[in-house]
Amino acid sequence: MTAPPDLKDFLSSFLVEAEEHVALANEELLALESAQRKGEHHPRAIRSIFRSLHTLKGLSAMVGIEPIVSIAHRMETFLREFERSGAMVPLGATDTLLKGVQAIAQTIATLSRGEEPAAPPPELVRELDALDWGPGAQGRRAEASLELEPALREKLTDFELVQLAKGVAAGQRALLAEFFPSPEKSAQGLSINAVRERVAKVAEIVRVLPRSVPTSPEAPGGLSFALILLTSTNDALVAEAVGVGPDRLQKLHGELTHEDPTTEAALDTALPLDEEPEAQTMGLRRGIVRVDVNRLDEAMEGLSALIVTRFRLARSVAALAARGVNTRELSDVVADNARQLRDLRAAIVRVRMVPVADVLDRIPLLVRGLQRATNRRVRIELEGGGAELDKSVSERLFPVIVHLVRNAVDHAIESPDERNRRGKPEEGLLRITCGARSNTRLELTVSDDGRGIDRKAVARKAGRPVPEDDAGLLDLLCIPGLSTRDVATTTSGRGMGMEIVKRIVTDELGGELALRTEFGIGTTFTLRVPLTISIVDAFAFECAGQRFVVPVATVDEIIEVDGTQLVKVPAAEDGSVEVEVLLRRGSAIPLVKLARLFRMRAGTPAQKAIVVRRGGAPIAFAVDRMLGQQEVVIRPMNDALIRAPGVSGATDLGDGRPTLVLDLVALSTTFSLPARAQELRP
């Protein structure tokens, strides 16, 4: 029998899930706060936050993270009272709860870095303990009429009855749809989860109630799920989502008086209450699997290894063919394999795509904090989270957006008084939009209606002439070390970030940055970035004084070039190149000087050779020296003028100049080797 597992091994998966719960709790707390400002009840948010904290508490207890358990426990205890009583959470409490979630988020971040988390700060603990759950006002209720079987009605909570009533009063239709699970339906992927997801797209699901029914051909499991819905879409679409005919939907009308909350079935007062499912808020239910980017990179590495193995396989097949074996079928298989590997690689690349919303969703919380710190009032408008981009682009973009947002709230948007004086609404507007510009580029704008950028002030600070246009102004702003503030502000420091913004957007991502600003009116930053970037692991090397890189996946091995092991084979009359032959481990590898191939003046004698396989046979390229291995972003070089065999793109190794990315395998197909070299044996 195997030994029981160490639950600490689950730490990294735990961190991933915990982050999701933290994000959800933040979202719901913000929603709660905004409802509180309007004097409205928001029990669904309270329930959701409670559940997230409850789950976090249990999980962290299992994995042994005491600081989170301690904070989560206090917060959930507080919220439980409010769930139970149905009272409104006082406004100040939300602030404390947000701090609690922030503390949990920090602990998660600490753990992600591999460090030991600190105990929660005592002031926070005191603040959480001091949360007062005095009775708040009851929310307003609306009257409406619903016709429901007593058995079903009993099971609905007060909040759900109110929700139905409100929906009907607002003009939606309340429907009851029944779904009968069966093995056939399961096999087709029509499970209750799938049905819920589909229905959520066309209706609001108030509740799903399981019911025992007599076993029948239609209900082989003796089970049916009653879905209670509110919708404005037509019946046919709803019925289709459930997988039944439209005639099977039941309308709910008639009178309903909802009960006094205190007489509600108190079955689970000590236990968490039920909640109606809402597909849009819970990322955990979208059928999405969260994957650690490291795992994706591992998958890519595994794939690269497969590709190298494929080369070896091709070589073996070639060797067999050389011996006269009929390898037609085997070659077909190898070709299929190559194609499948290419498809697999494309699939893994696709998996790296994440929605832009992931980045945008974090903005409201950030702005909330900034508003407090700077005493500004800011309204946010976010548009267009539907686009998807490569995870690494998304990760690089986030700090850029954070910086632009900080600048906007801190520097650009004026104080409410000043805005009043200028005839602007007291609340500043921060607008972030995002849309796919073409099918390879994404355009993101961050605009504010603040005071605009003062070109003269910037020019003065930079000691340069006043720029004539916004492009020139942008260049000035991105000068390293420039700051238009003499004193560091609490939130954005000395404003040195623009240089970094530019570097990330243009150099790292290969995108564009543009600025439009009008003094007194507002500023808009526009970023255009590619949706995907090609990032590969590459060896950097030097040849004839120039630096190049070659993707690791294409390299068979790197060997020392020792003068004594070389045999020179002159170029033959057939136009082949001159090569030397390297004798190694019982085989002869043709060695071509890269510098010669590229018509460059070789300075130092070559010391290393990079071996690739061309059609299974090895061929070595001699270079001066290897410079190490690193991840590079490949930028395409597509123009006909610079299309050259063996050059697959360019990258930036950090010096701002393009460094060519070589495809040595392709290069090796552009010349032929003297026949003598191929025959040579030790």
Place this chain on the structure above:
Amino acid sequence: MTLHVLFVVADVTYALPVENILQMESFMGATRVPGTRDYVIGVATVRGKVVPVIDLRLRFGLPAVPPTLDTRLIVTEVGGRVIALLVDSAREVVPLDPSQNQPAPEMVGERSAGLVRGMHAQGPRLLLLLDLPKVLSERAYDHDPIAFLDDETQHRPALPG
């Protein structure tokens, strides 16, 4: 009247309409790409993009000269292609009246034939209107584009069949 940028290559002044020009940059060097035409002196990073650089002197069949402080890169865009032109200097932007254009004269140097689409007299000086699409096309060279010439043996390797 359309605005044109005036630039100088080997003491001759040329003009290009502003609408084809993305920006002007100082020349910081280019990374040579082996296996390209001799007048493509390499690629450079301009505002984050990797663009080819054409040395107009070489393109016109003239010998290259070392860059000076006045040397400029004119980053042009035509039909979606972004390509930088290396010129001796580029200092003026002037409005020109298209109705005053005249047909191209005989040119010195065979390679620049067909690269100028007309000329324009501006006061005492003569401006040549560059034919940008022609300059950027690859057809001017009839050699096979992929040629690895081995200096020492003068052999040309066989191309893949």
Place this chain on the structure above:
Amino acid sequence: MVDDSKVMRDMIVACLRAIPGTSFVHASSGLEAIERLSLAPFDLMVLDLNMPDVGGVEVLEFVRGQDRLRSLPVLIVTTRGDDESRERVLAAGATGFLAKPFTPDAIIAEARAMLHGGAESVA
């Protein structure tokens, strides 16, 4: 194995694999659990109480209300630790009760007791 947290499900399954002959079916919601139970036989259900749509107690009640499932062993796993909920849960029909955090050995022991050592299909 019913819990809306994938990490939790993975941890428990990792623990229970120590029992030879076990196979596992995952459900991430109470509704999914009820659905699965109606379509195939199981020897044990490990059930979390804190779930979004249909809570563990409702699942338990539904299960006990079905003739076919009345004697299905159900091990409740919950975050609370006090005796009050323990009694409530056992009164509602749970066969066993474990509060988080629990050790791998604890859950293996409970599961073993409920499975009578036979070959197992765990929901």
